[in-house]
Amino acid sequence: MAFTGNFMCTSFKVGLLKADHDFTNATGHTFKLALYDNNASFTAATTDYTATDEVGDSGSYAAGGGTLTNVTPTSSSTTALTDFADLTFTSATITARGALIYNTTTGGGSGTTDTVAVLDFGSDKTSTAGDFQIIFPTADASNAIIRIA
Amino acid sequence: MEIGPVGVRTTQNRGFTSEELAEQCADKIISISDTADPVIQQQARAFKDRVANLVKVYLDQAVQSDRTTVYNALQEAGQPQLAELVRRI
Numbered sequence: 001m002a003f004t005g006n007f008m009c010t011s012f013k014v015g016l017l018k019a020d021h022d023f024t025n026a027t028g029h030t031f032k033l034a035l036y037d038n039n040a041s042f043t044a045a046t047t048d049y050t051a052t053d054e055v056g057d058s059g060s061y062a063a064g065g066g067t068l069t070n071v072t073p074t075s076s077s078t079t080a081l082t083d084f085a086d087l088t089f090t091s092a093t094i095t096a097r098g099a100l101i102y103n104t105t106t107g108g109g110s111g112t113t114d115t116v117a118v119l120d121f122g123s124d125k126t127s128t129a130g131d132f133q134i135i136f137p138t139a140d141a142s143n144a145i146i147r148i149a
Numbered sequence: 150m151e152i153g154p155v156g157v158r159t160t161q162n163r164g165f166t167s168e169e170l171a172e173q174c175a176d177k178i179i180s181i182s183d184t185a186d187p188v189i190q191q192q193a194r195a196f197k198d199r200v201a202n203l204v205k206v207y208l209d210q211a212v213q214s215d216r217t218t219v220y221n222a223l224q225e226a227g228q229p230q231l232a233e234l235v236r237r238i
Binding site: 006007008013086088090091094096099117119121125126127128129130131132133134135136137138140143144145146147148149 | 153154155162164176180
């Protein structure tokens with residue numbers, strides 16, 4: 001099964017209403033981003049990180065992916081939004097079709113792997129002994145990575 | 150609830166250049182609306198170019214400065230040839 005576009009996992013939406021996720025910079029939860037090939041089979045029902053079909057370790061990329069830097073949620077007009085700093089894996093040979101964002105400290109706990117969102121790159125992206133960079137969209141009401149209108 | 154589109158940039162057998170990073174930095178700092186007045190868009194693009202050029206200058210300095218640090222670390226570790234190689238990159 002292949003990637004079929006970007007979507008938020010249903011368990012994340014429920015978690016938001018239970019105050020399980022804190023995107024505050026520095027004091028919030030720790031979110032990670034893992035990369036996958038196009039054999040990955042994520043659906044809205046996916047609840048946890050999986051190593052199945054994750055890209056192999058290379059350069060600064062290791063199983064589980066990289067830690068994201070939270071940008072404290074804000075609002076633009078009536079839309080609430082949050083953002084992450086761009087993430088770069090260096091000296092890496094990677095071919096990835098998409099990614100999974102997950103929370104490793106859900107509800108203030110530790111070692112959790114609760115999913116947030118699945119990201120579809122649209123096509124395979126490859127770095128060869130180089131940098132593989134995830135660029136998050138402009139943090140505004142129309143483009144931010146996570147928005148609640 | 151909505152989710153925004155992420156982009157991916159990759160390199161082959163090298164890292165990002167200071168020009169590439171400076172452009173990315175300027176993109177983060179300045180966003181130009183397609184619906185803005187054309188004159189304002191033009192001014193914003195000119196300003197964005199100036200920001201990118203300035204960021205590039207400082208990125209280049211950061212790279213050179215870091216190489217100095219690496220050069221000295223390698224010298225202190227008894228690797229003068231390697232240090233010289235790094236200095237000449």
